[in-house]
Amino acid sequence: MGTGTRPVIGAAGIQFAKGHGTGNDFVVIPDLDASIELTAAQVAAICDRHNGIGADGIMRVVHAAKHPEAHDQADSAEWFMDYRNADGSIAEMCGNGVRVFTRYLLETGLSSGSAVPVATRAGLRTVDVVGDDLRVDMSPARFLGTEHATLAGRAYEGTHVSMGNPHLVVHVTEDELAALELFREPQVDPAVFPNKANIEFICPTPTGVRMRVYERGVGETLSCGTGACAAGAVGLGGGQGTATVDVPGGRLTVTVDERTLWLSGPAVMVAEGRFHLR
Numbered sequence: 001m002g003t004g005t006r007p008v009i010g011a012a013g014i015q016f017a018k019g020h021g022t023g024n025d026f027v028v029i030p031d032l033d034a035s036i037e038l039t040a041a042q043v044a045a046i047c048d049r050h051n052g053i054g055a056d057g058i059m060r061v062v063h064a065a066k067h068p069e070a071h072d073q074a075d076s077a078e079w080f081m082d083y084r085n086a087d088g089s090i091a092e093m094c095g096n097g098v099r100v101f102t103r104y105l106l107e108t109g110l111s112s113g114s115a116v117p118v119a120t121r122a123g124l125r126t127v128d129v130v131g132d133d134l135r136v137d138m139s140p141a142r143f144l145g146t147e148h149a150t151l152a153g154r155a156y157e158g159t160h161v162s163m164g165n166p167h168l169v170v171h172v173t174e175d176e177l178a179a180l181e182l183f184r185e186p187q188v189d190p191a192v193f194p195n196k197a198n199i200e201f202i203c204p205t206p207t208g209v210r211m212r213v214y215e216r217g218v219g220e221t222l223s224c225g226t227g228a229c230a231a232g233a234v235g236l237g238g239g240q241g242t243a244t245v246d247v248p249g250g251r252l253t254v255t256v257d258e259r260t261l262w263l264s265g266p267a268v269m270v271a272e273g274r275f276h277l278r
């Protein structure tokens with residue numbers, strides 16, 4: 001795995017688990033004492049779907065007190081979600097990731113109870129167990145005005161939304177949604193999005209919206225939790241209520257109340273093992 005990457009571990013290899021939320025899949029690496037340093041090239045090698053394990057991103061599970069970006073949250077959360085996109089870039093937040101991360105904590109006994117606080121780069125998030133689903137308090141969507149993306153020579157107007165990470169939500173028709181060439185990366189104005197953005201294309205359904213997404217640092221994915229939050233909030237017109245968000249990998253539900261925005265849906269672990277970096 002990962003030609004050109006440096007070995008950072010002994011012969012026993014690195015322990016990992018794999019999980020997904022509506023098809024948005026992640027490699028989870030328990031690194032409780034923050035001893036594993038992964039370069040961007042190594043993350044990309046792990047996430048490679050042909051030569052690696054394959055995933056949309058990886059999450060290191062680290063004691064919040066032991067990570068410089070999270071020790072200020074250590075009084076409230078024991079664990080920090082160190083999230084990296086499949087290309088190795090760092091992201092502030094991941095809505096499906098934080099739910100899969102919590103499933104991992106619960107299944108391994110690193111956390112227990114029905115409400116699990118998780119430290120993230122976007123701040124503290126609490127994940128509740130609700131039946132088979134995991135529901136996370138994502139904090140309110142922040143609406144930041146009208147911006148544009150260009151895809152296959154066409155300019156699309158959309159709503160700039162922050163969920164801790166940057167999003168642009170674009171309305172299209174159902175036929176346009178099906179025809180989008182999302183094997184290409186939509187281009188955004190670097191003056192507005194200096195670190196790029198996740199782009200959600202949506203059309204209305206009877207109970208919410210249907211969405212396809214191009215994730216920053218990944219490509220088109222089967223789902224994106226923060227993208228669903230941004231899309232649901234736009235679908236609700238900035239008001240309160242509940243919207244289903246249908247993605248290629250399944251269904252997520254977004255609820256906006258007077259205080260916050262909730263994201264609910266399935267999060268499952270599917271495998272565990274060890275890997276080596278050469």
Ligand SMILES: N[C@@H](CCC[C@H](N)C(=O)O)C(=O)O
Nearest residue numbers: 091094095096165224225226
């Ligand atoms: N899949 C995620 C979002 C992951 C981060 C995103 N690609 C970014 O760079 O902001 C989700 O479920 O929210």
